[in-house]
Amino acid sequence: MEKVKISLEDVANLDFTTIIWIAAPVMFSLVALEFYFSYKQNKKLYEGKDFMSSTFIGVVNILLNGVMKLGVFGFFLFFYNLTPFYIPQTWWSYLLCFIALDFVRYWSHRIAHEQRFWWSTHVVHHNSEYYNLSTSFRLSWTQNLKIIFFLPVILMGFHPFVFLVVHQIEVLYQFWIHTEFIKKLPRPIEFIFTTPSHHRVHHSKNEKYLDKNYGSTLIIWDRLFGTFEEEIEKPIYGITKPINTYNPLTLVFHEWIALFKDLTKVKSVKEAFRTAFGSPVDYHKSEMKKMELSSEEILKK
Numbered sequence: 001m002e003k004v005k006i007s008l009e010d011v012a013n014l015d016f017t018t019i020i021w022i023a024a025p026v027m028f029s030l031v032a033l034e035f036y037f038s039y040k041q042n043k044k045l046y047e048g049k050d051f052m053s054s055t056f057i058g059v060v061n062i063l064l065n066g067v068m069k070l071g072v073f074g075f076f077l078f079f080y081n082l083t084p085f086y087i088p089q090t091w092w093s094y095l096l097c098f099i100a101l102d103f104v105r106y107w108s109h110r111i112a113h114e115q116r117f118w119w120s121t122h123v124v125h126h127n128s129e130y131y132n133l134s135t136s137f138r139l140s141w142t143q144n145l146k147i148i149f150f151l152p153v154i155l156m157g158f159h160p161f162v163f164l165v166v167h168q169i170e171v172l173y174q175f176w177i178h179t180e181f182i183k184k185l186p187r188p189i190e191f192i193f194t195t196p197s198h199h200r201v202h203h204s205k206n207e208k209y210l211d212k213n214y215g216s217t218l219i220i221w222d223r224l225f226g227t228f229e230e231e232i233e234k235p236i237y238g239i240t241k242p243i244n245t246y247n248p249l250t251l252v253f254h255e256w257i258a259l260f261k262d263l264t265k266v267k268s269v270k271e272a273f274r275t276a277f278g279s280p281v282d283y284h285k286s287e288m289k290k291m292e293l294s295s296e297e298i299l300k301k
Helices: 008-012 018-040 048-082 091-114 133-137 143-154 160-176 187-192 196-203 220-225 248-263 269-277 280-300
Strands: none
Touching: 018 133, 018 160, 048 133, 048 143, 048 160, 048 248, 091 143, 091 160, 091 220, 091 280, 133 160, 143 160, 187 220, 248 269
């Protein structure tokens, strides 16, 4: 079958959002249910201001995605129409796209934890010290920058409808794994898929859990590339350098602000590159160490 070029209008008219409207009421109902059982069992999984921050960040993210939709679609179409490859829209193309996209999402997620620039597009998802279903709403307002990581999948020639539906399913999958109510699942599921247990490890700042379990839907990539860690000790949630605020603007942009401040102090291109693409964990630990030393000096005085 010959590949037909697709226009921006064609993609904009695709009705791939149905799944979102079906999922939304289910998601909010489950958040309410989890909140109720957390309250009844005195688990303290929710904190009012934290929940409101997560919800506000999530709502703004949805609105921004709506505003930027045509730009994202335009980026996709430019490269889709450019590539000579074409994968027809069949049942197996959805499966192939899922595997390819999940693989790429693993690496984009991993890079977002290993380099400060990309960490700035992701940190808001981790700076809560609570772990509940509403945590999944905390998605960065600058996360669309990471679309460049999806280029290899786009260039494979998947039909835009296939790509967008699979991508939406991958994003929605993330919702249910943000909970402490689901413990470990049967071993075959735990071996193949990312589960709440795996993702609790990912969200914790325990030393042995740092930079582990990046898998989006499949955990097999972590097993293959040496980033898997089983949940054994109780996770402590948050980031290595806490910011102690519920202000949504600060939660979203604090890492960008810190990065740009540091970039104004660099004295060479090499130092700028190292600052922007160095490890955020190493940077935060060094900052915390400086704070501890400053505190010790003050106490001595």
